[in-house]
Amino acid sequence: MKPSLISIAMCCLSAWAQADSLKISCGAVGQELTLCKQAVAQWSKKTGHEVQVVATPNDSNDRLALYQQILGSGSDKIDVLQIDVVWPGILASHLADLKPLTAGREQQHFAGIVANNTVGGRLVAMPWFTDAGLLYYRKDLLAKYRQAVPDTWAALTATARKIQDGERAAGNDKMWGYVWQGRAYEGLSCDALEWLVSHHGGTILDSSGKSAVNNPQAARALTMAAGWVGSISPKAVLNYGEEEARGVFQAGNAVFMRNWPYAWALAQKADSAVQGRVGVVALPKGGADGRHAATLGGWQLAVSRYAKNPRLAADLVLYLTSSEVQKQRALSASYNPTIGALYSDPDILRANPFIGELYHSMSNAVARPSAISGRRYNQLSNQFWNAVHDVLAGKSDAATALQQLDVSLKRMAPAGFRAGK
Template sequence: MKRLGKTVVHGMVAATAFAAFVAQAATIRVACSGVGQEFELCKGAAQAWAKKTGNEVQIVTPPNDASERLALYQQLLSAGSDKIDVLQIDVVWPGLLGNHLLDLKPHAKGAEKAHLEGFIANNTNDDRLVAMPWFANAGLLFYRKDLLQKYNEEVPMTWDDLTAVAKKVQDGERAFGNDKMWGYVWQGRAYEGLTCDALEWVVSYNGGTIVDKDGTVSIKNQNAAKALQTAASWVGSISPTAVLNYAEEEARGVFQAGNAVFMRNWPYAWSLAQGDDSVIKGKVGVAMLPKGGTGGRNAATLGGESLAVSKYSKNAVAAADLVMYMTSAAVQKERAIKGSFNPTIVALYKDAEIITANPFMGELHGTFTSAVGRPTTVTGPRYNQVSNQFWNAAHEVLSGKAEADEALGRLEQSLTRLGRGGKWH
């Protein structure tokens, strides 16, 4: 009887402990982008954390279009909704969403010091760390090594060089029977991706940064106009007219199908191009984006994503723990090797396995450290309006609806009014 009594007591204790565990277990809803391999890698890391901690994760897939995703986040956060606990946010959003996000500094416990300093500064609002860096990005030029070799051409150094080489190879391949071949594909849809592409063109021609750091609206100038007119000349020539509705995946689809010589995209496209099912596996090179002619410079827009916790989450501690796990060195290394996502942890750029999988991360490391930031700090909560006006002006020029001087003149006037008098502060 005594032994039975102990068994009963032990059973009761075990049952009580299990009930307490179940009560403490949290269900965390995490937003994972569906672009490229992002979804599977995000889902895999989240599920690994759930298995490790005994919690549950539910994956939410927001719109792939960055502008639509931001609008969804703003709608949910403004309403104080707890429908998403962990948000995947773009590098330009901490200033827009920061008031709705949890301060992660107490949860990071110093881990943030291992990340790229500029990224941490970008994610800090009023001494609050509102997001942990997840992966870094910068615009890159992908090219067909085999086709350049076939036509005895070098990687183009300027946009004029790219235009000429793209046309030569495109026409040659079409003559050989590939009537689907295009010279250059990129992101031309009227959305944040076009802001990234167009900013690269403008900066490469020394045309300013839309709104400069001192608050001056600088976009109406001859160099910026030259940049946009150059890009407009590609449409229907070396780029399909449909490029005006391309985002990242549309451009990658054409390039990876073997139907483009050059492509502007983010690093994630590398591992996909090298996949076993890729018809261009082993035929792709990566380089800096071209300069804007004599006196110009190479310019790559800074991109990247972070993970943040909604301050309306009912399981904020568990959500923050998930963020720290998913942005850890081990997870970032796995993402770099499997998905070519650039780490934000500095030490990982010396990791031999990462460099073997992604040689460009070592060769083009400077591209990421010197990437051009969008004018998010100086424009603050009005950045989204600035970007929207900029990409619409660029799209007008690209689609032939307006000359560059005309479109940039209207843009300057509009941004001056939005900045309340000609300078932003």
């Protein structure tokens, strides 16, 4: 994050700090901030305790930088933090152990996510919502051009080109075939990991923590993606995050979009240009011999170990991650619960027709190598997304970029990455 942004945020947090209230940071992608404020207000009404909701940067890298500065100084300016699924290992030393305060309620949640949030035997965060990458498509346009939903990346490329060209010839010069997250940030690591795994190109690190990116399948995957830029994807995709991609798709100017489940509810709103015309499926395979791959995402709620009232903060976390609140969030904004029982809830299934299938796809979702790289994950991911971005931007070919990345990762951890080191 730029120093000026951090300084502004720290200044605002200082102004908000009050000993007799809690401060919670929430994301603001899609409807996150609105829903957070609503649920916090419900808890405040029930308990009589004031809570101040702090908006933090949408960009996950900037948000992590802000958290690290605040926590690194031992500040109590934020009591409850919304943290990414890959941050427990990075921030664990600054987070409170919630296990003595949960009365076992973490057992209602997906065991894999609870395990992800447990560092050194300490439960440092509670699961709030979970994600997996999805392919959104325009049902009406596929029907108009008599095209099947693509099962492989090659089929997606061909279909996107056909419909894009047809729509432009009909007068929509803003139409693009495929939009996704191409900015050099964590979102690109998610997209690129899906490309690699779908081509059997590895998961950045192998199970022993050693670099596994330098292989022909990975190079083929990145070469494929680079071919989209300026062809079926705008050159501006190199600066797209989730919201930029959603903006283009929801305005009716893209055939396909890669995004997280939150985009479904927004696409169905009355002011959406594509309301009722969107379908959702698993992301394509790398080829006939490839596999469907979706990066596991999601966010957690953690309590700062510097909070003045950690028990009260933990009570807020347990309320916000409860079945009641997770159902509200699923119904109003298609945020995926971390409580398995909710995936068979008839109300949720009516509101989110694809969520039942998503339950099964999540069991096969690909985790980023954060568990094995521990505190060094952000450094590793930064190296990965920058290498991928160089390929997408035409600054390097895939084979060269991956070879250089392999050297860099080995230099960073000569014996391989190890969790917590």
